Amino acid sequence: MSEKRSIIVLDDDPVVRFLLTETLTTFGFTVSAHGSWNEANAALSNGTFNLMMVDLIMPDINGFDVIEKVHGSHPTLPIILLSANADKAVSNKAKEVKPSAILEKPWNSQELLKIVNDLTA
Secondary structure, three states: OOOOOEEEEEOOOHHHHHHHHHHHHHOOOEEEEEOOHHHHHHHHHHOOOOEEEEEOEOOOOEHHHHHHHHHHHOOOOOEEEEEOOOOHHHHHHHHHHOOOEEEEOOOOHHHHHHHHHHHHO
């Protein structure tokens, strides 16, 4: 098994965290899923991850701010932005903060796994 199989997920929706965790662990990834920025930030500080997945809209912080913070402390960590509404404004802001990929909700598992495998190869 590859060493590049550890993913941190930040999404306030417990169903999304569950689905991502179930899907990714089925395919051999280790997932650390969190519902708040404080939890995820603590995990980032204490662990080693090969990929981060972050929701765009959450109560305590938005995904763009998370990307900027994580790029500051972990500049080489690939980040997938999860969004249910990847409209033009989201796309324009994404060009500024530069997530590694954007995955629209609802996603299909094949698309999810292709992006994850590409970014952790």
